[in-house]
Amino acid sequence: MRRTRWGMVGAALAVGLTGCGGTGPGDQDVVEVPADPGQVTGAITVLTNRTDQVQDGTFGRYVAEFNKVYPKVKVDFQGLTDYEGDVKIRLNSDDYGDVLSIPNSVPTSQYPTFFAPLGARDTVAEKYEFTDSATVDGQVYGIANIGVANGFVYNKAIWEQAGVSDWPTTPDEFLTALAAIKSKTGATPYYTNYKDAWPLTNWGNALGSPSCDAAANDALVDTARPWDKGEDLNVIDTLLYDIVHNGLSEADPNTTNWENSKNLIATGKIATMWLGSWAVAQLRQAAEKAGANPDDIGFMPFPSQVDGKFCTAVRPDYKYAVNVHSENKPAARAWMEWFINSSGDARDSLSISSVKGAPLPESLQPFQDAGVTFVNISYADNKAVLDIDKASEVGLNAPDYRQRIVDVARGAADGDLESVFDDLNQRWSDARDAVGG
Numbered sequence: 001m002r003r004t005r006w007g008m009v010g011a012a013l014a015v016g017l018t019g020c021g022g023t024g025p026g027d028q029d030v031v032e033v034p035a036d037p038g039q040v041t042g043a044i045t046v047l048t049n050r051t052d053q054v055q056d057g058t059f060g061r062y063v064a065e066f067n068k069v070y071p072k073v074k075v076d077f078q079g080l081t082d083y084e085g086d087v088k089i090r091l092n093s094d095d096y097g098d099v100l101s102i103p104n105s106v107p108t109s110q111y112p113t114f115f116a117p118l119g120a121r122d123t124v125a126e127k128y129e130f131t132d133s134a135t136v137d138g139q140v141y142g143i144a145n146i147g148v149a150n151g152f153v154y155n156k157a158i159w160e161q162a163g164v165s166d167w168p169t170t171p172d173e174f175l176t177a178l179a180a181i182k183s184k185t186g187a188t189p190y191y192t193n194y195k196d197a198w199p200l201t202n203w204g205n206a207l208g209s210p211s212c213d214a215a216a217n218d219a220l221v222d223t224a225r226p227w228d229k230g231e232d233l234n235v236i237d238t239l240l241y242d243i244v245h246n247g248l249s250e251a252d253p254n255t256t257n258w259e260n261s262k263n264l265i266a267t268g269k270i271a272t273m274w275l276g277s278w279a280v281a282q283l284r285q286a287a288e289k290a291g292a293n294p295d296d297i298g299f300m301p302f303p304s305q306v307d308g309k310f311c312t313a314v315r316p317d318y319k320y321a322v323n324v325h326s327e328n329k330p331a332a333r334a335w336m337e338w339f340i341n342s343s344g345d346a347r348d349s350l351s352i353s354s355v356k357g358a359p360l361p362e363s364l365q366p367f368q369d370a371g372v373t374f375v376n377i378s379y380a381d382n383k384a385v386l387d388i389d390k391a392s393e394v395g396l397n398a399p400d401y402r403q404r405i406v407d408v409a410r411g412a413a414d415g416d417l418e419s420v421f422d423d424l425n426q427r428w429s430d431a432r433d434a435v436g437g
Helices: 051-055 058-069 083-090 108-114 156-161 171-184 198-206 218-222 232-245 258-266 279-290 329-342 362-369 382-392 400-409 417-435
Strands: 042-048 073-079 099-101 146-155 272-276 297-300 309-316 319-322 373-376
Touching: 042 051, 042 083, 042 329, 051 058, 051 073, 058 073, 058 329, 073 329, 099 329, 108 382, 146 156, 146 198, 146 258, 146 279, 156 171, 156 297, 171 232, 198 232, 198 272, 198 309, 198 400, 218 382, 232 400, 232 417, 258 272, 258 279, 272 279, 279 297, 297 362, 319 329, 382 417, 400 417
Parallel strands: 042 073, 042 099, 309 373
Antiparallel strands: 099 319, 146 272, 146 297, 146 309
């Protein structure tokens, strides 16, 4: 099962929302963390994209522990395979659970329409990271369980078989490494997961890594041509184009399959995929199921350095929120608070806990040992970024434009990389002028 972040919203996803949360706005009183667990009562429904955790009993075990603290709260889960699509439809009514992960299709400005406030930003930020991305008019409407570092998940045994043991420090070195994998092993060097589409959106999460700039997202407001040479998006999307154009990805991207890709990389049939750090645990589990070595699954940063150091952009994963129409808001807040702080889910998924001061997961210890800089991306100007993105119809984190890059790179669509970048730059520049950027 996948995870998705994300602070920026593709226009293609946003247009389906009506902007009305069913019967109208609900109570906007702040939902505080309950002071007395024994007094919290009610039955709540939690909507989740983690169908795997529903099916394998993980959530059942969590609830058993939760009820030791909150014995009078009943928790049910609805696992949704097409989480984004299903919840997007349900948001047009009041029936979208009591606790849910905020869909990417909801613009930040509409959070107060759908979700209850959880406290003032300055107060919530004392305890949790990533609060800027869910703050509207000083109030926080969502809290992430985890933060995600972004990089390449890779099969270390295959890379070593190709003679590559050190992390590439430049895009050219990375391409050379993939070429060695192609010539010296039987593995597909890189797998786009083009058909499932959502993995391609993760390339947008590299923003901030090439420049090592926490303000890379906010800076898009003041950047007329984000795909010009030297800009982060130019570096990121050029690497994707070159991988495909150089024949270093799967032969037919229309036949890719996310669930199968986990087995393929675990067993060494493919070597590399660009994903979030959350994927390491899933791929190691896939290796165990396949009888392969889970320790072969590694994680490396984007191939660029600033002052001799790698940087990895860290962003919030799905943010949890309370339905503004919920009739059991204290119970909903109790579950959300307990899950993030006490369930151990972040630790078990080898992810970065949003709770300040929590240790890094074991899977990121190589990053720490190598002195990789973790860059917490700012979303202080995210509303303005979203306004420009929507007006431009680029869809920074929708899959469409990167699918177009893949299609152009493999000769399935007209144009070249320069023409793609010219089009993106023009659309962004025109939209920025139109919305007053």
